[in-house]
Every structure is written in C-alpha cells, then in structure tokens.
Amino acid sequence: MSVIKKNRWAITLAVFLVVCFLGLEEIAVRRAQALPNDTYHELETFANVLAIVQKNYVEPVSTKRLVDGAISGMLASLDPHSAYLTPELYRDLEVETRGSFGGIGIEITIKNGLLTVVSPIEDTPASRAGIKAGDQIIKINDEFTKDMTLTEAVKLMRGPSGSKLRLTLHRDGVPDLFSVTLTRAVIKIKSVKAKMLPGGYGYIRVSTFQENTNRGVEKAIDKLTKEDHGHLKGLILDLRDNPGGLLNQAVKVSNDFLNGGMVVYTMGRDPSQEQKYFAQRKTDFQDYPMVVLVNGGTASASEIVSGALQDHRRAIIVGTQTFGKGSVQTILPLDDHSALRLTTARYYTPNGRSIQAVGITPDVEVQNPQPTLASLERHGAKIETNPEIRENELPGHFNNGQNPKLEHREQMQEENQGSALPKSKTAAKAKQPDLQLDKAIDILKHWKNYQLQLAQRDSSASTSVASSATR
Helix, strand or coil: CHHHHCCCCHHHHHHHHHHHHEEEEEEECCCCCCCCHHHHHHHHHHHHHHHHHHHHHCCCCHHHHHHHHHHHHHHHHHCCCCCEECCCHHHHHHHCCCCCEEECCCEEEECCCCEEEECCCCCCCCHHCCCCCCCEEEEEEEEEECCCCCHHHHHHHHCCCCCCEEEEEEEECCCCCEEEEEEEEEEECCEEEEEEEEECCEEECCCCCCCCCHHHHHHHHHHHHHHCCCCCCCCEEEECCCCEEEEHHHHHHHHHCCCEEEEEEECCCCCCHCCEEECCCCCCCCCCCCEEEECCCCCCHHHHHHHHHHCCCCCCCCCCCCCCEEEEEEEEEECCCCCCCEEEEEEEEECCCCCCCCCCCCECCCCCCCCCCCHHHHHCEEECCCCCHHHHCCCCCCCCCCCCCCCCCCCCCCCCCECCCCCCHHHHHCCCCHHHHHHHHHHHHHHHHHHHHHHHHHHHHHHHHHHHCCC
C-alpha cells in the first residue's frame, strides 16, 4: 500500500491548497471543468512528500510549518519580488507604506542568487552607517543568507527599536568582507526635502514614494517658486537611492512636471493588468529647465518618474544606470490575514521601453567616487578575514540532539570576528564630492547648449536606425 493511501488527508490538503489559490470566483467559473491530469499528478507528488516528511523527518514537524514553507518556496521560485507574507509581515507592509515602521531602513532584493541592497532609505540607521546600493548581505547576525528568502531576511532585520543588528557585507572593489553593527529604530520617513541651491536653482530630494509624497513635492515646488520670485530658474529632482514605493504616487509626481501625455503603462498576462496612466494638461504649466539625478539605487517607482520625464524630454537624466525593477507586484490577501505578493505585470515607459532588468540609461553619465569605508568605521565596521560558514549558520539547520538533561556547556566564542578598520581622521572628516550634483548644476547653467547636444544625438541615432532598416 502506498504512502498516499495511508495518508488520504494529505491529498485532501493539497487539493484544498489549490482551491485557495484559484479563488472562489475562478472556481465558480471552472465548476464544470476538471483539473488537468498533470495537475492531479503534481498534487499527488506534493501530498506524498508531505506525508513522507511528517513520518520520517528527524524531529516532529507541524503541518502548518510544512505548508507555510511550501507556499513560501512556491512564491520564491518565481522571481525575487514574489513572496508569501505571513500575517505579521502583511501588517508591517501596510504600516510601511504609511511612512513609519521598525527596522534599519534598507530595501533589499535577490540578485544573482545573493541578498542585495537595492538602496538604503535616507536618514535611517542603514544610510547613516554608510551602507550602499549594491552591497551584498552575506550574514544577518550569525545567519548565513544563502538560499534565504526575502521574507525570511526582512523578518530577521526587523526588531524592537533600540536592539542591535549585525550585517556582514561584501562590496565591489573591497577585497574583504566587512561587518557593521546597527541599532534598530522606528523608521519615520520624510520622503520629500527641498532647498534653494547657490545660483538660484531649486533642489528637491525624494527618498521614497509613500502616501502623500506628491503633496510634499507640490509644496516644495510652491516654496521654491516663491523663493525664486514666482518663476523657477531651474530644478534638480534627486531620485538617487530611491527604492520606489507606490505606483499612484509616481504617477502623481510625474504629473507635477508634465503638461499632459502618458506617464507609464503596465501589461501582464491578465487583461485586467493592462493599465495606462496619463498626466493632466495645465493652463499654468511652467516649463523650467530640469535635471533628474539617478544611480544604481534608483528603482521601481522612481524609474517610472525618470523614464517618463526622459521620454517626454522634460528633463535631462544625469548619473548612472538605474536598478531595473520594472515589474508590478499585486498584494492578494488570504482568509487567514496572510497575503501573497505576486508579480503580475511589467512597467513600460511612454515610448514603450521595458524597465525590467535593464533600468534607465542616463542622458549624461557621471560616476561619483567609490565611497570608502570611513563612514562605516565610525559606526563599528570591522573587516573580516577568511570568514567561515558553519553548519549552525545555515538557514533551517536542526539542533545537535544533545540530551537536555546534560549540564549546559558554555558556547565557544566565535573566532575571527575581524579587526577594526585603521583609524583615519582625515578620511572621517573628508566630505565625498558629489560630481553628479555638480554636473546637474552645470547643465542648468548651460541649458540650451545641453539641449542642443541631446537633440543632435537623438537625430544621429534616428538616422542610423533608418539607414540600417533600408539595407
């Protein structure tokens, strides 16, 4: 007799899971349709594995733990952004979009199989510690991140305000791993800041797209316009290290700078995901010179804004290639107050460019100097030499089975904690030059010359494409 026959409840559970994922409405439509044979076969395999694990695993394991793990694995296998959100994580997500949550203030993803920083959020423990876009997180405290899901990583990094968190990082151009200890805090994000730069140019910094970001941008524009005697001489919109956020806010912010036209459109397998978003025409539109600053930490919603302004030739884009997150995630709540975050569509710029895995190429490429570890030094950073990975650091390791009645032995102190970075008073005091901002100001000063250069480049590119097409 097979394991399946002995555990008929398992196959029932598997079918129940499929029903949950299809949803009641879809089930109603398919009431008279049978599931394909291959689906039944895969469900049988799943139920078989479930039963075998529960019977033979070295330690007792609950059905809920196995099912939650199966759902998490299912979503994680699709792409880096799809995920299963436990009730706790789902609540955290809802709080986060309102601008206040607990943690260290970084946006993360899985890139080339490695847990990677998309960008640190401005004025948070992560940004103050000098963590940069592109840093790879090797360990969270003593947990090795290999094969860790985004959900698991976020859960480890969240914690009570005031508690400590240690990250071991790898950074391109730095030969050794280094670690930094952060103090968790309640993250309250002020997503918009503005000031007047020397020369009479306005500067607006948008660190993330959360609820009411567009109102902050509108207030900033009004404030700068009044300071510039009713008409802006020029504006710099800084979207560097902006990990994105809410789509509707990206559309509304784009609307603040465009006089009509498409902002972005989305396309997915489901026709309901095909959406087009437009800016409104305005009678009092001010077409002042504008530069947008971007870098590798510019992602998602901030790429929508920079892509729209670039396609409409409303602004000159300065900096480096953006992150390339051009996908739409839909939150699908479940009955137990958990949810699925599922990738359902791709973003496209007004000219039909897909952002996904490519990003936005700046009109004027400017590299800022590679940051040193001096800022990390001031926050407890250490260099690790020849770091070791142990069994107890692997996600999901099981314990050694030692008899709990035996006298507890003191754990050996972990070796190789790393030596402190050499002190460098001059490096600590030195301020990194911002070549990208300097270039943006120069472009505004010589606006017509740069516009002419870009127009000539566009014309040359169009001629080249036309010539190739006639051959």
